[in-house]
Amino acid sequence: MRVSEIMTKDLTAVEKDISVRELIFILNSADISVMPIVDDDGVLIGIISEKDLIKAALPGYFEMLHSTSFIPDLNQFSTKLAKIARDPIERYMKRDVVSIAVDDDDLQAADLLIRKNLRSLPVIDKEGRLAGVVRRIDLLRNLL
Amino acid sequence: MIITVTLNPAIDKIYWVDRLRIEEEAQEEFLTRAVRSQTSAGGKGINISIFLARLGVENVAMGFVGGHTGHVVVRDLRDEGVTTNFVWVEGETRTNVTILERGREFIPIMVSEEGQAVSPVEMERFMRRYKRIVRRADWVILAGSLPPGVEPDTYRVLAAQAQAAGAKVAVMAGGTPLARVLAAGPDIVKPDTREHLVLENTHLSTRERIIAVGRKVVEHGVGMVVISHEVVGDLVITKDGGWDIESRVPATRFKNLVGADDALIGGIVYKLHSGAPLEEALRFGMAAGIASAESEEKLCNDVDEISHEMERITLTPLGGKDAGK
Numbered sequence: 029m030r031v032s033e034i035m036t037k038d039l040t041a042v043e044k045d046i047s048v049r050e051l052i053f054i055l056n057s058a059d060i061s062v063m064p065i066v067d068d069d070g071v072l073i074g075i076i077s078e079k080d081l082i083k084a085a086l087p088g089y090f091e092m093l094h095s096t097s098f099i100p101d102l103n104q105f106s107t108k109l110a111k112i113a114r115d116p117i118e119r120y121m122k123r124d125v126v127s128i129a130v131d132d133d134d135l136q137a138a139d140l141l142i143r144k145n146l147r148s149l150p151v152i153d154k155e156g157r158l159a160g161v162v163r164r165i166d167l168l169r170n171l172l
Numbered sequence: 173m174i175i176t177v178t179l180n181p182a183i184d185k186i187y188w189v190d191r192l193r194i195e196e197e198a199q200e201e202f203l204t205r206a207v208r209s210q211t212s213a214g215g216k217g218i219n220i221s222i223f224l225a226r227l228g229v230e231n232v233a234m235g236f237v238g239g240h241t242g243h244v245v246v247r248d249l250r251d252e253g254v255t256t257n258f259v260w261v262e263g264e265t266r267t268n269v270t271i272l273e274r275g276r277e278f279i280p281i282m283v284s285e286e287g288q289a290v291s292p293v294e295m296e297r298f299m300r301r302y303k304r305i306v307r308r309a310d311w312v313i314l315a316g317s318l319p320p321g322v323e324p325d326t327y328r329v330l331a332a333q334a335q336a337a338g339a340k341v342a343v344m345a346g347g348t349p350l351a352r353v354l355a356a357g358p359d360i361v362k363p364d365t366r367e368h369l370v371l372e373n374t375h376l377s378t379r380e381r382i383i384a385v386g387r388k389v390v391e392h393g394v395g396m397v398v399i400s401h402e403v404v405g406d407l408v409i410t411k412d413g414g415w416d417i418e419s420r421v422p423a424t425r426f427k428n429l430v431g432a433d434d435a436l437i438g439g440i441v442y443k444l445h446s447g448a449p450l451e452e453a454l455r456f457g458m459a460a461g462i463a464s465a466e467s468e469e470k471l472c473n474d475v476d477e478i479s480h481e482m483e484r485i486t487l488t489p490l491g492g493k494d495a496g497k
Contacts, residue, residue, distance in 0.1 A: 037250060038250065039301075070304045
């Protein structure tokens, strides 16, 4: 099957200049964890996830720790998150996006989702514009 | 590509009851049990999107959704194969209730909620999305009421942007949003006369008045006006004339009028988009509307049924006795 036959036909995407606060609202409302970012023509230019936001709000030394037991509470995280809430998301987005084309086959989509350990994969048309998204559940639903 | 815009979508909840007891001075509470119920994504543009998708036409549904009911709307559309492109807002997408009493289904009882308010920031988010996608559209269908917080001029702005991008525009609306959009000169206008029976300061009560108003609107640049004049008839007015479209189906055969008007406009746009001549598009649209009204389901997409219905529809050119009225 082609990717266009199994993908979720949803064009939910944001622009790179929206704030972190806006993005959190949209992620929560739409119940998604990864958001495609597009330009004025709808061309996919990046991606941002909950994980990217958490990483941005964590204290700088966090990655050096082997355990969170040294951290007394989430106050520092909360303070940093409040500090970046008005920042444009382009500061934290990933520009090297793994995507798949509408005419590719489902095996390629499965390969990318599994090997790259992705929750979802943006689907683009011939012009590079967002056309939908393939989630792990889309594969399972269509292959059963 | 066809884009439908439903700024105030809804969950359509339909109850079928054997008998609806409404007494003006009821002394005690009473219970009416539904023999059947149905819940589905609704709103004029959304119904059109579903109608088109079932006919195999790729289309994108846009608008605002919120809360649990917003998820139901989006899910229903995706299950139907419609591409979704909604802006999420605070609050909950509204629910519209219709009660159909056995034997009197052609007189439905309808209760519509106002809809969740839309903030200027949320409207700006929608406009950015709309500008992004409208340049790829062949047709844009602007349909239904506007939610609180949205300017009454919005349809005019959206229609003008679609036309500037080279798309054709159809509008189904009533009241001030309809009055304002006329200035943009959409290709098709279908006034929603359920609440607002006035257009261009004229009460659309008689056939003569409808034709006169239709001609006035067309003179201002609108391509075509479709106005329901009886349950089984519509008047279509264009700059070159117009038609009286009638079905020979008695209204008492109608089982569910929810969505019938949407199938009418969906059918017309479907045919025009595929290059059919206007008369064929009108006949198909009317047949789709009548077939939907005759079906218990909200929309009839059975092409055989619609084709059968087309044979029972007459298109009479407006002329002679209608001239100058």
